[in-house]
Amino acid sequence: MSIEIRNASLLLGRDLTFVKSGFLEIGKNGLIRKVGTGSYHNANHDRNRKTYDAEGFFIIPGFINAHTHIGDSIGKDIGVDSGLDTRVHPVLGAKKLILQRTMSEHLKIFMRSSAVSMMKKGIIAFADFREGGYTGVKLLKDAISDLPIKCVILGRAEYYFSHTGKKGWKRGDGKTSKPGEVGDGKKLPSEALQMAADALRISDGLGISGANENTDESLQQYYELLQISNKKSNKKLLLAIHAAESMSTAKFSRSKTNKTEIKRIMQYLKPDFIVHMTNVTNNDISLVTKKRTAVIVCPRANGILGAGIPKVAKMLKSGCTIGIGTDNVMLNSPDIFREMDYLWKTSRATEHEFINAKDILKMATVNGAEILGLNSGYIGVRRSADLIFIDKKHIDLCPMLNPYAAIVHRASKDSIRAIMINGKFVDEPQL
Numbered sequence: 114m115s116i117e118i119r120n121a122s123l124l125l126g127r128d129l130t131f132v133k134s135g136f137l138e139i140g141k142n143g144l145i146r147k148v149g150t151g152s153y154h155n156a157n158h159d160r161n162r163k164t165y166d167a168e169g170f171f172i173i174p175g176f177i178n179a180h181t182h183i184g185d186s187i188g189k190d191i192g193v194d195s196g197l198d199t200r201v202h203p204v205l206g207a208k209k210l211i212l213q214r215t216m217s218e219h220l221k222i223f224m225r226s227s228a229v230s231m232m233k234k235g236i237i238a239f240a241d242f243r244e245g246g247y248t249g250v251k252l253l254k255d256a257i258s259d260l261p262i263k264c265v266i267l268g269r270a271e272y273y274f275s276h277t278g279k280k281g282w283k284r285g286d287g288k289t290s291k292p293g294e295v296g297d298g299k300k301l302p303s304e305a306l307q308m309a310a311d312a313l314r315i316s317d318g319l320g321i322s323g324a325n326e327n328t329d330e331s332l333q334q335y336y337e338l339l340q341i342s343n344k345k346s347n348k349k350l351l352l353a354i355h356a357a358e359s360m361s362t363a364k365f366s367r368s369k370t371n372k373t374e375i376k377r378i379m380q381y382l383k384p385d386f387i388v389h390m391t392n393v394t395n396n397d398i399s400l401v402t403k404k405r406t407a408v409i410v411c412p413r414a415n416g417i418l419g420a421g422i423p424k425v426a427k428m429l430k431s432g433c434t435i436g437i438g439t440d441n442v443m444l445n446s447p448d449i450f451r452e453m454d455y456l457w458k459t460s461r462a463t464e465h466e467f468i469n470a471k472d473i474l475k476m477a478t479v480n481g482a483e484i485l486g487l488n489s490g491y492i493g494v495r496r497s498a499d500l501i502f503i504d505k506k507h508i509d510l511c512p513m514l515n516p517y518a519a520i521v522h523r524a525s526k527d528s529i530r531a532i533m534i535n536g537k538f539v540d541e542p543q544l
Contacts, residue, residue, distance in 0.1 A: 114161050115140050116498075116536065119153060121167035122505060124174065124516070127479055127491050129471055131516045137172070139498040143536030148492055169506055170530065171513070173474075173520060174491050175237030175499035176449040177481025180388050180409045180438025182208075182242055184249070186223035187215055188443040197359045197418045201441055203244075203322045204273055208443060212244060217252055223442075224256040231262060231447045234526045237499040237534045238263035239447070240409075240438070240485050242320030242353070242388075246270060247311040254315070261534040263499075265485045267320030267353055268312025272305035274328050299330040306338060313342045318351030321382070323358075324374040325365050332381035349486060351385045353409075354378055357397070358389040359420040373397055379404055386484050388438065391415045391423045398424070398431050407434040407484040410476075412456040414440035422459045426466040436481040437473075449477050454522040470517035502531035 118137040125132055125148060136153035140146045141161075147153070182201075188211040192200045201208045212220070231239055243249045243266050250268045257264060301309075309319060319335060321327065327335075339352045356374040357363050366374040375397035378384060386407035390397070401408060410423040428435055437456065439447045453473050460468050482490025489499045503520070505513050507528040513519045532539045 114163055115146070117153070117162055117164045118167050118172070119164065121502075122171040122516070123148070123492060124172070124474075125150075125492050127493070129174075129474060129479065129491065129517075137492070137498070139536045141536075143498055145492065145494055145496050145498050148494060167502070169504065171503040171505045171516065172492070173501050173503060174478040175489065175501055175532065175534065176235050176477050177436065177485065177487065177490060178231060178236045178239035178439055178447055178449055179386075179436035179481040179484060180242070180411055180440055181227075181239050181447060182244075182441040182443075183224045183227040183239075183447070184220060184241075184244060184253070185211055185441050185443040186227040187211060187219060191443060193417075197361070197420060200418065200443070203271075203326060208441065211443070221252060221256040224253055225260070227442050227447055228257045228260055228262050228264075232260070232532060232534075232539055233529075234448050234450060235501040235529055235532055236262070236447065236449055237501075237532070238265070238482075238485070238487055238489060240265040240267065240320075242267050242269065242355075243312075243316070244269060244271065246308040247315060250312050250316045261537065261539060263487065263489070263534070265318075265351070265487070266316045267318045267351060268309070268316040269320055269322065270301070270305045270309035270312070272301060272308070273322065273326040274331065299328045301331045301334050306334060309335065309338055310342065313338070313346075313350060316350075317348075318353065318385075321352075321354040321384075323355045323362065324377050324382075325362055325369075329370075329377060329381050332377065336382050351486070352382065353386045353388060354382060354384050355388045356390060357393045358391055358415065359418065360392050363392040375400060379406065386436070389415065389420075389423070390428070391421045393424070395427070398428055398433065402428075402431040402433050405434075407436065407480075409436045409438045409484070410456065411438045411440040411452075412459060413452055414444045416455065416459070417444050422463045424464060425456065425460045426464040426468050429468065429472060434480055434484060435476050436484045437476045448526070450520075450525050453477055453520075457521050470515070470521040473521050474517055498533055498536040500533040501529055502533070503528050504530045 116139040123132045123135045132150050135150045138147040185208045192207045388409045390408045457473050479490045489497045
């Protein structure tokens with residue numbers, strides 16, 4: 114059944130142009146067939162078309178949560194007063210122990226719950242860095258298989274380098290890391306490469322932990338593996354990595370390699386996007402922009418870990434394409450409304466520059482979809498009908514004098530009246 118929506122306020126196109134009153138026609142395939150301003154009159158009566166009068170509603174593109182780790186959903190707020198390594202280091206952190214010691218069926222339950230939570234908050238797609246190789250990717254796929262939310266899954270091999278000459282690290286529980294988990298050589302062993310290759314067979318690309326847990330040679334190996342996999346695949350596989358999340362990781366890179374994390378990553382890995390970029394130099398920003406590598410910022414996660422605030426205004430001025438993610442569920446609720454609000458205000462306070470509210474909203478919609486290769490992110494012909502229906506008369510929004518500011522720092526889950534993914538309402542709305 115096709116759908117016609119009339120008399121709604123809309124954000125249209127890649128520039129998110131505000132239209133006070135407009136219309137949408139959505140085809141049976143879930144794609145937008147027509148969109149425009151004013152009234153829409155169709156001379157051909159279609160019995161299979163359902164019409165909604167959306168007077169009083171503001172329709173915006175669904176949010177793209179461009180970086181998550183929902184595997185740790187079972188560990189909400191564990192070690193809340195601890196720092197980065199203690200909580201989320203791939204070998205030393207509490208997260209590692211949680212994933213190792215939790216039954217798969219329990220992980221699935223909580224991953225699914227986090228996906229449902231995202232949809233309720235207007236998130237229609239998310240990208241997840243999934244640990245555990247092939248098995249970890251499949252676990253996430255199974256967990257959300259009955260949900261309409263879209264997911265870009267980036268797998269990884271569980272193999273890391275210590276850069277200390279030692280074959281093991283002391284973990285959070287005082288024990289030494291397992292054999293085969295941490296290496297002291299320069300190249301990935303064949304079993305690690307196979308683990309990554311297996312993950313690529315059922316995922317959308319690779320999501321690598323960080324440069325500091327890899328050698329120049331292993332980063333190059335991951336890059337070459339993805340090129341080979343891309344030739345075999347019928348889709349574009351993504352390559353992404355965390356970088357410069359904290360001051361300590363930035364200092365570690367310079368002390369051990371005499372290079373910044375970003376310089377090493379751009380030289381040897383050449384990723385599609387980099388997550389965090391919280392503690393970077395101006396040269397790092399210029400290099401990423403020059404190479405047209407996108408950036409995903411996770412401001413609230415950086416905040417709770419005491420890692421700092423990304424230089425979003427500077428990156429925007431440089432011409433960087435920026436998306437937004439909520440990062441680990443053990444650190445944050447997966448809520449893009451709160452992420453935008455936090456980013457907008459902290460960026461103004463720390464960089465002393467006024468970032469436009471529309472630019473923040475683009476990060477959560479248009480940019481995220483572009484970075485992840487999704488046919489979503491904005492309202493336009495032949496785009497997926499992935500939409501959020503906001504109540505303009507909600508007590509926190511009325512009167513809505515600036516639609517962009519209203520969404521970025523006043524709207525919330527409570528102001529949502531309906532959510533649509535691929536042209537279908539997640540719950541039938543009362544329009």
